[in-house]
Amino acid sequence: MRILISSMIVASVALALAAQGPPQGGSSQDPPRQQGEVVVTISSGSTLPPKYAVPDFIALTNDPETVAAAKTIGQVLWDDLNFEREFYLIPRDTYRTIPPATSTDQVPLDQWKQLGADGLIIGTVRKTPTGAAVQVRLIEVTSGRTAFGKEYSGTLKNPRLYAHTVSDEIHLQQRGLKGVARTRLAFASDRDGERMKGPIVDRGISNIYMSDYDGANQQRVTITRSLDITPAWSPDARAIAYTSYRTGFQDIIVSYIYEGKYSNPTAGTSDKQNFLPAWSPDGSRLAFTSNRDGNSEIYVINRDGSGLRRLTNHPAIDVTPTWAPTGNQIAFTSDRTGTPQIWVMNDDGSEPHKITNETRCDRPTWSISPNNEIAYASQTGAGYDIRIYDVATSTSRTITDGIGSNESPAFSPNGRHIAFTSTRAGKAQIFLIDRDGKNLQQITRTGMNRYPNWSQ
Amino acid sequence: MRQRRYVVIVTMILLMGAGACSKKKPPVARPVTPPPASSSTGGSKIPGPPEPVREAVPVPAEPIGRDTLSSTDIDTLNKNSPFQPVFFAYDQDDIDALGQQALNNNAELMKKYPSWIVTIEGHADERGTAEYNLALGERRALAARNYLVSLGIPADRLRTVSYGKEFPFEPGHDETSWEKNRRAHFVVTSK
Numbered sequence: 001m002r003i004l005i006s007s008m009i010v011a012s013v014a015l016a017l018a019a020q021g022p023p024q025g026g027s028s029q030d031p032p033r034q035q036g037e038v039v040v041t042i043s044s045g046s047t048l049p050p051k052y053a054v055p056d057f058i059a060l061t062n063d064p065e066t067v068a069a070a071k072t073i074g075q076v077l078w079d080d081l082n083f084e085r086e087f088y089l090i091p092r093d094t095y096r097t098i099p100p101a102t103s104t105d106q107v108p109l110d111q112w113k114q115l116g117a118d119g120l121i122i123g124t125v126r127k128t129p130t131g132a133a134v135q136v137r138l139i140e141v142t143s144g145r146t147a148f149g150k151e152y153s154g155t156l157k158n159p160r161l162y163a164h165t166v167s168d169e170i171h172l173q174q175r176g177l178k179g180v181a182r183t184r185l186a187f188a189s190d191r192d193g194e195r196m197k198g199p200i201v202d203r204g205i206s207n208i209y210m211s212d213y214d215g216a217n218q219q220r221v222t223i224t225r226s227l228d229i230t231p232a233w234s235p236d237a238r239a240i241a242y243t244s245y246r247t248g249f250q251d252i253i254v255s256y257i258y259e260g261k262y263s264n265p266t267a268g269t270s271d272k273q274n275f276l277p278a279w280s281p282d283g284s285r286l287a288f289t290s291n292r293d294g295n296s297e298i299y300v301i302n303r304d305g306s307g308l309r310r311l312t313n314h315p316a317i318d319v320t321p322t323w324a325p326t327g328n329q330i331a332f333t334s335d336r337t338g339t340p341q342i343w344v345m346n347d348d349g350s351e352p353h354k355i356t357n358e359t360r361c362d363r364p365t366w367s368i369s370p371n372n373e374i375a376y377a378s379q380t381g382a383g384y385d386i387r388i389y390d391v392a393t394s395t396s397r398t399i400t401d402g403i404g405s406n407e408s409p410a411f412s413p414n415g416r417h418i419a420f421t422s423t424r425a426g427k428a429q430i431f432l433i434d435r436d437g438k439n440l441q442q443i444t445r446t447g448m449n450r451y452p453n454w455s456q
Numbered sequence: 457m458r459q460r461r462y463v464v465i466v467t468m469i470l471l472m473g474a475g476a477c478s479k480k481k482p483p484v485a486r487p488v489t490p491p492p493a494s495s496s497t498g499g500s501k502i503p504g505p506p507e508p509v510r511e512a513v514p515v516p517a518e519p520i521g522r523d524t525l526s527s528t529d530i531d532t533l534n535k536n537s538p539f540q541p542v543f544f545a546y547d548q549d550d551i552d553a554l555g556q557q558a559l560n561n562n563a564e565l566m567k568k569y570p571s572w573i574v575t576i577e578g579h580a581d582e583r584g585t586a587e588y589n590l591a592l593g594e595r596r597a598l599a600a601r602n603y604l605v606s607l608g609i610p611a612d613r614l615r616t617v618s619y620g621k622e623f624p625f626e627p628g629h630d631e632t633s634w635e636k637n638r639r640a641h642f643v644v645t646s647k
Contacts, residue, residue: 203623227622230587243590248575248645249617250590270615275590289591291616295598296591319591333588339547340588360547362585377585384585407585421586450586 040147041174042119042140044088050118052087054078055095057134058102060126069159070125073134076160077121079214080167080181084416085439086174090117104137109144117141121166131155134162138170148173160216178414184455185419186210186221186231186240187430191447197225206450208242208255213412213454215430215443221257228253230276233455234283240453241277241286250275252288254303265305266290274299276320280327280347287311287321287330298332300347311349323347325368331355333362342376342389355389356396363408367415371435375399375409375418386420388435399437406431410453419443419452526569530644538565539574539642542600543635547584549595551603559600562642563607569647570613576600577641578618579625581634586620593618600640615645 044050054077057070075092082089098111104122112120123136131154138148148170152162164181171179188206196203208231211218222228227245234241234254241254251268252275255261265286266274272292279286280300285307287300298311298321312318316336323330327347334343337354342361345352360379367373372391377384380398383405389396400406404424411418415435422431430444430452525538540558542551551559566572578593578600597616605611625641626633 206622227619229622245617245619249615270617273594273617276587291594291598296594317588317591317595320587333591335588340585360584360588362588382583408587 039173040140040143040145042138042147044118049086049088051090051116052081052119052121053090053095053112053115053117054081054121055092055098055100057123057125058100058104060103060124063127065156066125066127066132069132069156069162070123072159073123073125073163073166076163076214076216077123077166080163080179081170083181083214083439084171084175084177084179085434086171086177087119090115104135104149107139109139109141113141119147121170123166125156125159128153136166138174158217160212164212180213180412180414180417180454183213183413184210184233184237185213185215185430185443185452186233186242186455187419187444187449187452188229188231188242189220189444189447189449191449192220193447194225196227208240209449210240210257211443213432218444218446221255230451231453232277232279233453234279235281235456236283237455241279243275243277249273252277252286254286263305265301265303267305278321278323278330280323281325282327287323289319289321298330298349309348311345311347312352313349318343320363322364322366322374324366331364331366331374333364342374344374355394358387358396360384361387365409365411365418367411367435368413369415371415373411373415373435375411375435377407377409377420383423386418386433388418399433399435400440401437408451412454413456417454419454421450421452526647530647533647534643537642537644539644541642542596542640544596544638544640546581546634546638547592549592549599551599555600556603559603560607563604563609566604566609566613571647572644573613573615573646575615575617575643575645577623577643578616578620579623579637579639579641580621581637582621582624582629583634584621586622589620590618593620596638596640 042050054074056074059067059070078089078092081087094115098108101107101122104124107122118141120139120141123134125132125134134152136150137146140147167181168179171177187209189209190204190206194205196205205225206227206229208221208228209218210221221240224246229243231240231242238258239254239256241252243250244253249270250273251264252266254263254265266288268274274288274290277286277288285300285302287298289296290299295315296317296319298318299308300311301308314336316334318332318334321330321332329344330347331342331344333340340360340362341354342356342364343352343354358378362377364374364376374389375386378387380402384407385398385400385402386406386409387396387398404422406420406422409418409420417432417434419430419432421428425442427448428450429442430449431440431442433440539562542555542558566574576597578597580589580592584592597618601614601616604614624637626636
């Protein structure tokens with residue numbers, strides 16, 4: 001489905017979104033504005049975050065699909081706006097005393113004011129001859145002025161995408177923040193219970209899955225009767241690179257998920273195995289681990305398979321590279337001092353230096369500005385916890401609580417959240433947590449789910 | 457190079473096939489060594505099922521007519537593997553005396569069945585992180601392979617793969633399970 005957006009307060013804006021695909025540009029830039037446009041920024045009048053109310057959207061046509069979509073969009077938008085903690089979201093069960101609006105223009109603002117709302121989001125959903133139209137208005141409750149207003153047209157196949165789009169646009173307009181509501185997660189899951197083919201028959205397989213950032217719309221990507229693990233989104237979110245055992249050994253597959261094609265730039269053999277791919281920030285290269293020279297070393301290769309370059313040269317283990325968002329450094333795990341620790345080197349392999357001195361560390365992930373932080377798994381007892389290293393101060397802090405074992409962190413593209421694997425609820429599952437250790441939530445529950453990765 | 461190897465393998469298979477045809481006798485059952493006692497202390501613990509890979513080490517240089525391994529299909533062979541696994545200490549890839557003994561036995565077996573191609577799987581216990589364990593398992597598999605090569609087994613008969621902690625042999629969360637999961641495990645890939 002495609003959603004066309006036109007603006008009610010600025011001259012028409014047309015963005016195209018592929019419903020199953022990522023935003024096609026434009027999402028990370030400021031929306032175009034006409035000269036003289038006044039942006040109303042809603043505040044609480046104090047240092048506290050502004051209070052927002054997001055009631056169910058109004059179904060203007062009475063068919064079940066529209067009614068259901070109106071409810072879903074309101075609920076998901078509330079969750080999306082709550083996720084970044086930029087606003088205080090007034091709980092939805094307190095809205096009952098306020099009569100529902102019948103349009104975005106006829107709103108009982110006095111009653112929303114009594115509830116304490118600074119901002120109110122009113123939306124409508126209606127069927128049109130070509131599909132559906134969703135109107136959204138963010139109202140400054142004290143003045144009645146419109147801070148944000150748009151109409152989106154598309155279908156109702158995936159109503160959550162309207163909420164995600166509105167949330168990202170409101171975060172950008174009101175807070176200058178790049179939200180993550182339209183980003184996606186990839187992970188490995190054994191939920192299908194399929195067994196591996198080959199000589200050891202009684203082994204489960206694992207395949208690559210993807211979902212919305214909040215765990216909704218979980219969808220299988222690979223269908224090999226094999227082990228597919230360690231997915232990594234390309235920066236344009238059109239491809240997922242991962243480690244696959246489909247040939248009987250580890251090799252890297254790049255799956256172009258919207259085209260049904262894949263490539264194998266590392267061209268592995270049983271003597272040249274490749275695993276744990278990581279994209280360069282511009283998407284032109286992959287860093288990965290390979291045993292092609294006799295033990296685990298870090299290499300870089302162009303996306304088309306050309307330009308192979310070896311970055312480490314040490315008899316110890318060098319594994320699981322991740323790129324700095326600037327593209328000129330790579331963090332990785334090495335046990336060259338006796339135990340696995342996090343190291344950083346330049347992207348040509350020069351100046352390797354150790355940044356952790358802990359019991360055991362693994363799987364660095366590097367967040368973009370403004371925070372410039374490296375998260376990793378660190379042994380804190382019997383199990384592991386997620387810790388974050390601040391590059392500016394060279395200090396680390398623990399953000400998980402020692403319950404279960406917590407591994408394989410992956411930063412969200414705005415550096416505010418981390419997806420990770422935890423055994424805190426039994427079998428390994430994917431959890432999200434904010435970089436300050438708050439907002440822990442479990443987002444997978446079926447089968448065993450590991451190796452999360454967050455799209456840009 | 458590779459093509460030539462295939463030709464050699466195919467020739468061997470044909471020769472073995474011919475040999476098998478000329479001596480077509482029903483397979484003779486031979487006594488199997490009973491599994492070792494589960495505990496030397498002889499406590500009242502009910503012994504678990506025997507560890508399949510630890511038993512049934514074939515006697516080298518058996519007469520060809522009584523050879524059940526060469527006529528066993530690969531899946532059955534790997535389920536009751538004639539190869540012995542090599543076990544490792546936590547976060548280590550050193551092969552100790554017991555491991556060397558196992559590899560000496562495995563080398564004899566590979567010399568006896570020169571057409572077999574064997575994959576050495578490296579495994580790790582669940583305590584390490586998943587990513588590092590992929591490299592640790594690989595280092596274990598390579599250590600076993602290098603030792604076998606030093607005993608004269610051609611490197612091109614030995615493949616390696618690391619499964620890290622993906623496929624534990626024992627599901628428990630204690631040392632009894634972990635020590636069985638830190639291993640180089642042998643699988644016949646083709647024969």
